[in-house]
Amino acid sequence: MGCGLDAAASRPQGTTTGRRRVAINGRRIRTVDVHAHCAVPKAAAMLRRPAAAVGTADTALFLESTGLDERIATMDAQGIDVAVLSINPNWYDVDRDLATDVIRVQNESMTTFCASHADRFAAFASVALQFPDLAAAQLEQAVKRMGFRGVAIGGSVAGKELSDAVFHPFWAKAEELGAVVFIHPQASGTAAFADRLKGNGMLGNVIGNPLETTIALSHLIFEGTLDRFPGLKILAAHGGGYLPSYMSRSDHGCVTFPAQCSQNVPKLPPTAYLKRMYYDSLVFTPEGLRHLAAEVGADRIVMGTDYPFPWVHTPVDHILETTTLGDADRAAILGATATELLGLPRVTTL
Ligand SMILES: [Zn+2]
Numbered sequence: 001m002g003c004g005l006d007a008a009a010s011r012p013q014g015t016t017t018g019r020r021r022v023a024i025n026g027r028r029i030r031t032v033d034v035h036a037h038c039a040v041p042k043a044a045a046m047l048r049r050p051a052a053a054v055g056t057a058d059t060a061l062f063l064e065s066t067g068l069d070e071r072i073a074t075m076d077a078q079g080i081d082v083a084v085l086s087i088n089p090n091w092y093d094v095d096r097d098l099a100t101d102v103i104r105v106q107n108e109s110m111t112t113f114c115a116s117h118a119d120r121f122a123a124f125a126s127v128a129l130q131f132p133d134l135a136a137a138q139l140e141q142a143v144k145r146m147g148f149r150g151v152a153i154g155g156s157v158a159g160k161e162l163s164d165a166v167f168h169p170f171w172a173k174a175e176e177l178g179a180v181v182f183i184h185p186q187a188s189g190t191a192a193f194a195d196r197l198k199g200n201g202m203l204g205n206v207i208g209n210p211l212e213t214t215i216a217l218s219h220l221i222f223e224g225t226l227d228r229f230p231g232l233k234i235l236a237a238h239g240g241g242y243l244p245s246y247m248s249r250s251d252h253g254c255v256t257f258p259a260q261c262s263q264n265v266p267k268l269p270p271t272a273y274l275k276r277m278y279y280d281s282l283v284f285t286p287e288g289l290r291h292l293a294a295e296v297g298a299d300r301i302v303m304g305t306d307y308p309f310p311w312v313h314t315p316v317d318h319i320l321e322t323t324t325l326g327d328a329d330r331a332a333i334l335g336a337t338a339t340e341l342l343g344l345p346r347v348t349t350l
Pocket of ligand 1: 035037184237306
């Protein structure tokens with residue numbers, strides 16, 4: 001059992017000096033980063049393309065290769081006890097045989113890695129979601145045989161929305177297994193959309209990524225996917241994109257223009273579904289985090305850093321400094337909620 005998380009042996013890792021131990025009012029908090037990327041060089045070589053979204057070569061974590069010392073040093077300095085690794089999908093356009101092999105290599109590699117570093121790392125599995133039946137089988141194997149508790153997917157798949165009926169077998173399996181589904185956006189818009197995001201400012205990422213998440217979550221709500229699979233545990237990157245910032249508009253669309261909406265879909269006001277999902281804390285300011293908590297509930301937020309991309313340098317302090325939230329809420333965001341959600345081992349002395 002590797003990324004099984006509950007099978008962790010808690011083997012001491014790294015040095016104890018220089019490791020920041022986070023506490024609130026003297027009570028030690030075991031912190032968890034749910035948004036941290038890695039790459040598997042062997043899988044990238046099979047795909048004959050660069051390792052997916054791993055940042056700069058000097059900070060990226062390449063499993064079974066390089067970057068571990070730097071990664072642990074950064075975690076120690078930032079006060080992050082456990083990082084939950086994921087690989088951004090760059091295999092949604094390849095054939096079934098290659099996708100099968102790539103996913104096997106990646107999941108086996110992450111399992112081996114996590115087994116060796118169980119006190120500091122866990123991981124989301126990968127699946128070949130362009131073949132939903134295969135993805136469902138891969139997820140089942142990852143959860144039942146390899147001990148994963150969740151899976152990372154993109155915000156859309158080879159031009160198809162996640163709410164497309166072709167993905168129902170995958171969603172059904174994720175619900176059945178109780179697997180957390182981490183939705184991470186990547187550039188996948190139409191050419192016309194991508195063209196509008198060209199120019200200064202890296203808008204394809206700065207605006208495009210949160211927009212991709214906003215679109216993905218909105219389709220899952222408005223097409224009835226979340227009605228059909230009410231037990232899904234969805235975790236959205238980057239604070240859920242723009243959606244929680246302006247979510248009440250979603251409640252007013254079908255009221256204002258009922259002819260534009262299907263009867264009985266969704267069954268509940270759209271914002272009700274947002275309060276059932278989880279979000280990482282990547283919203284940058286205490287005011288942003290306060291607002292996200294006010295809209296979706298503090299118990300729906302978990303810490304994310306996007307490592308090795310240096311969007312944030314003090315992810316723990318961002319949460320500690322959001323003093324509009326009480327001690328219990330901040331402790332939950334720093335680690336308690338992710339520990340519960342992902343079935344991490346509860347270590348009382350750190
Ligand atoms: Zn990311």
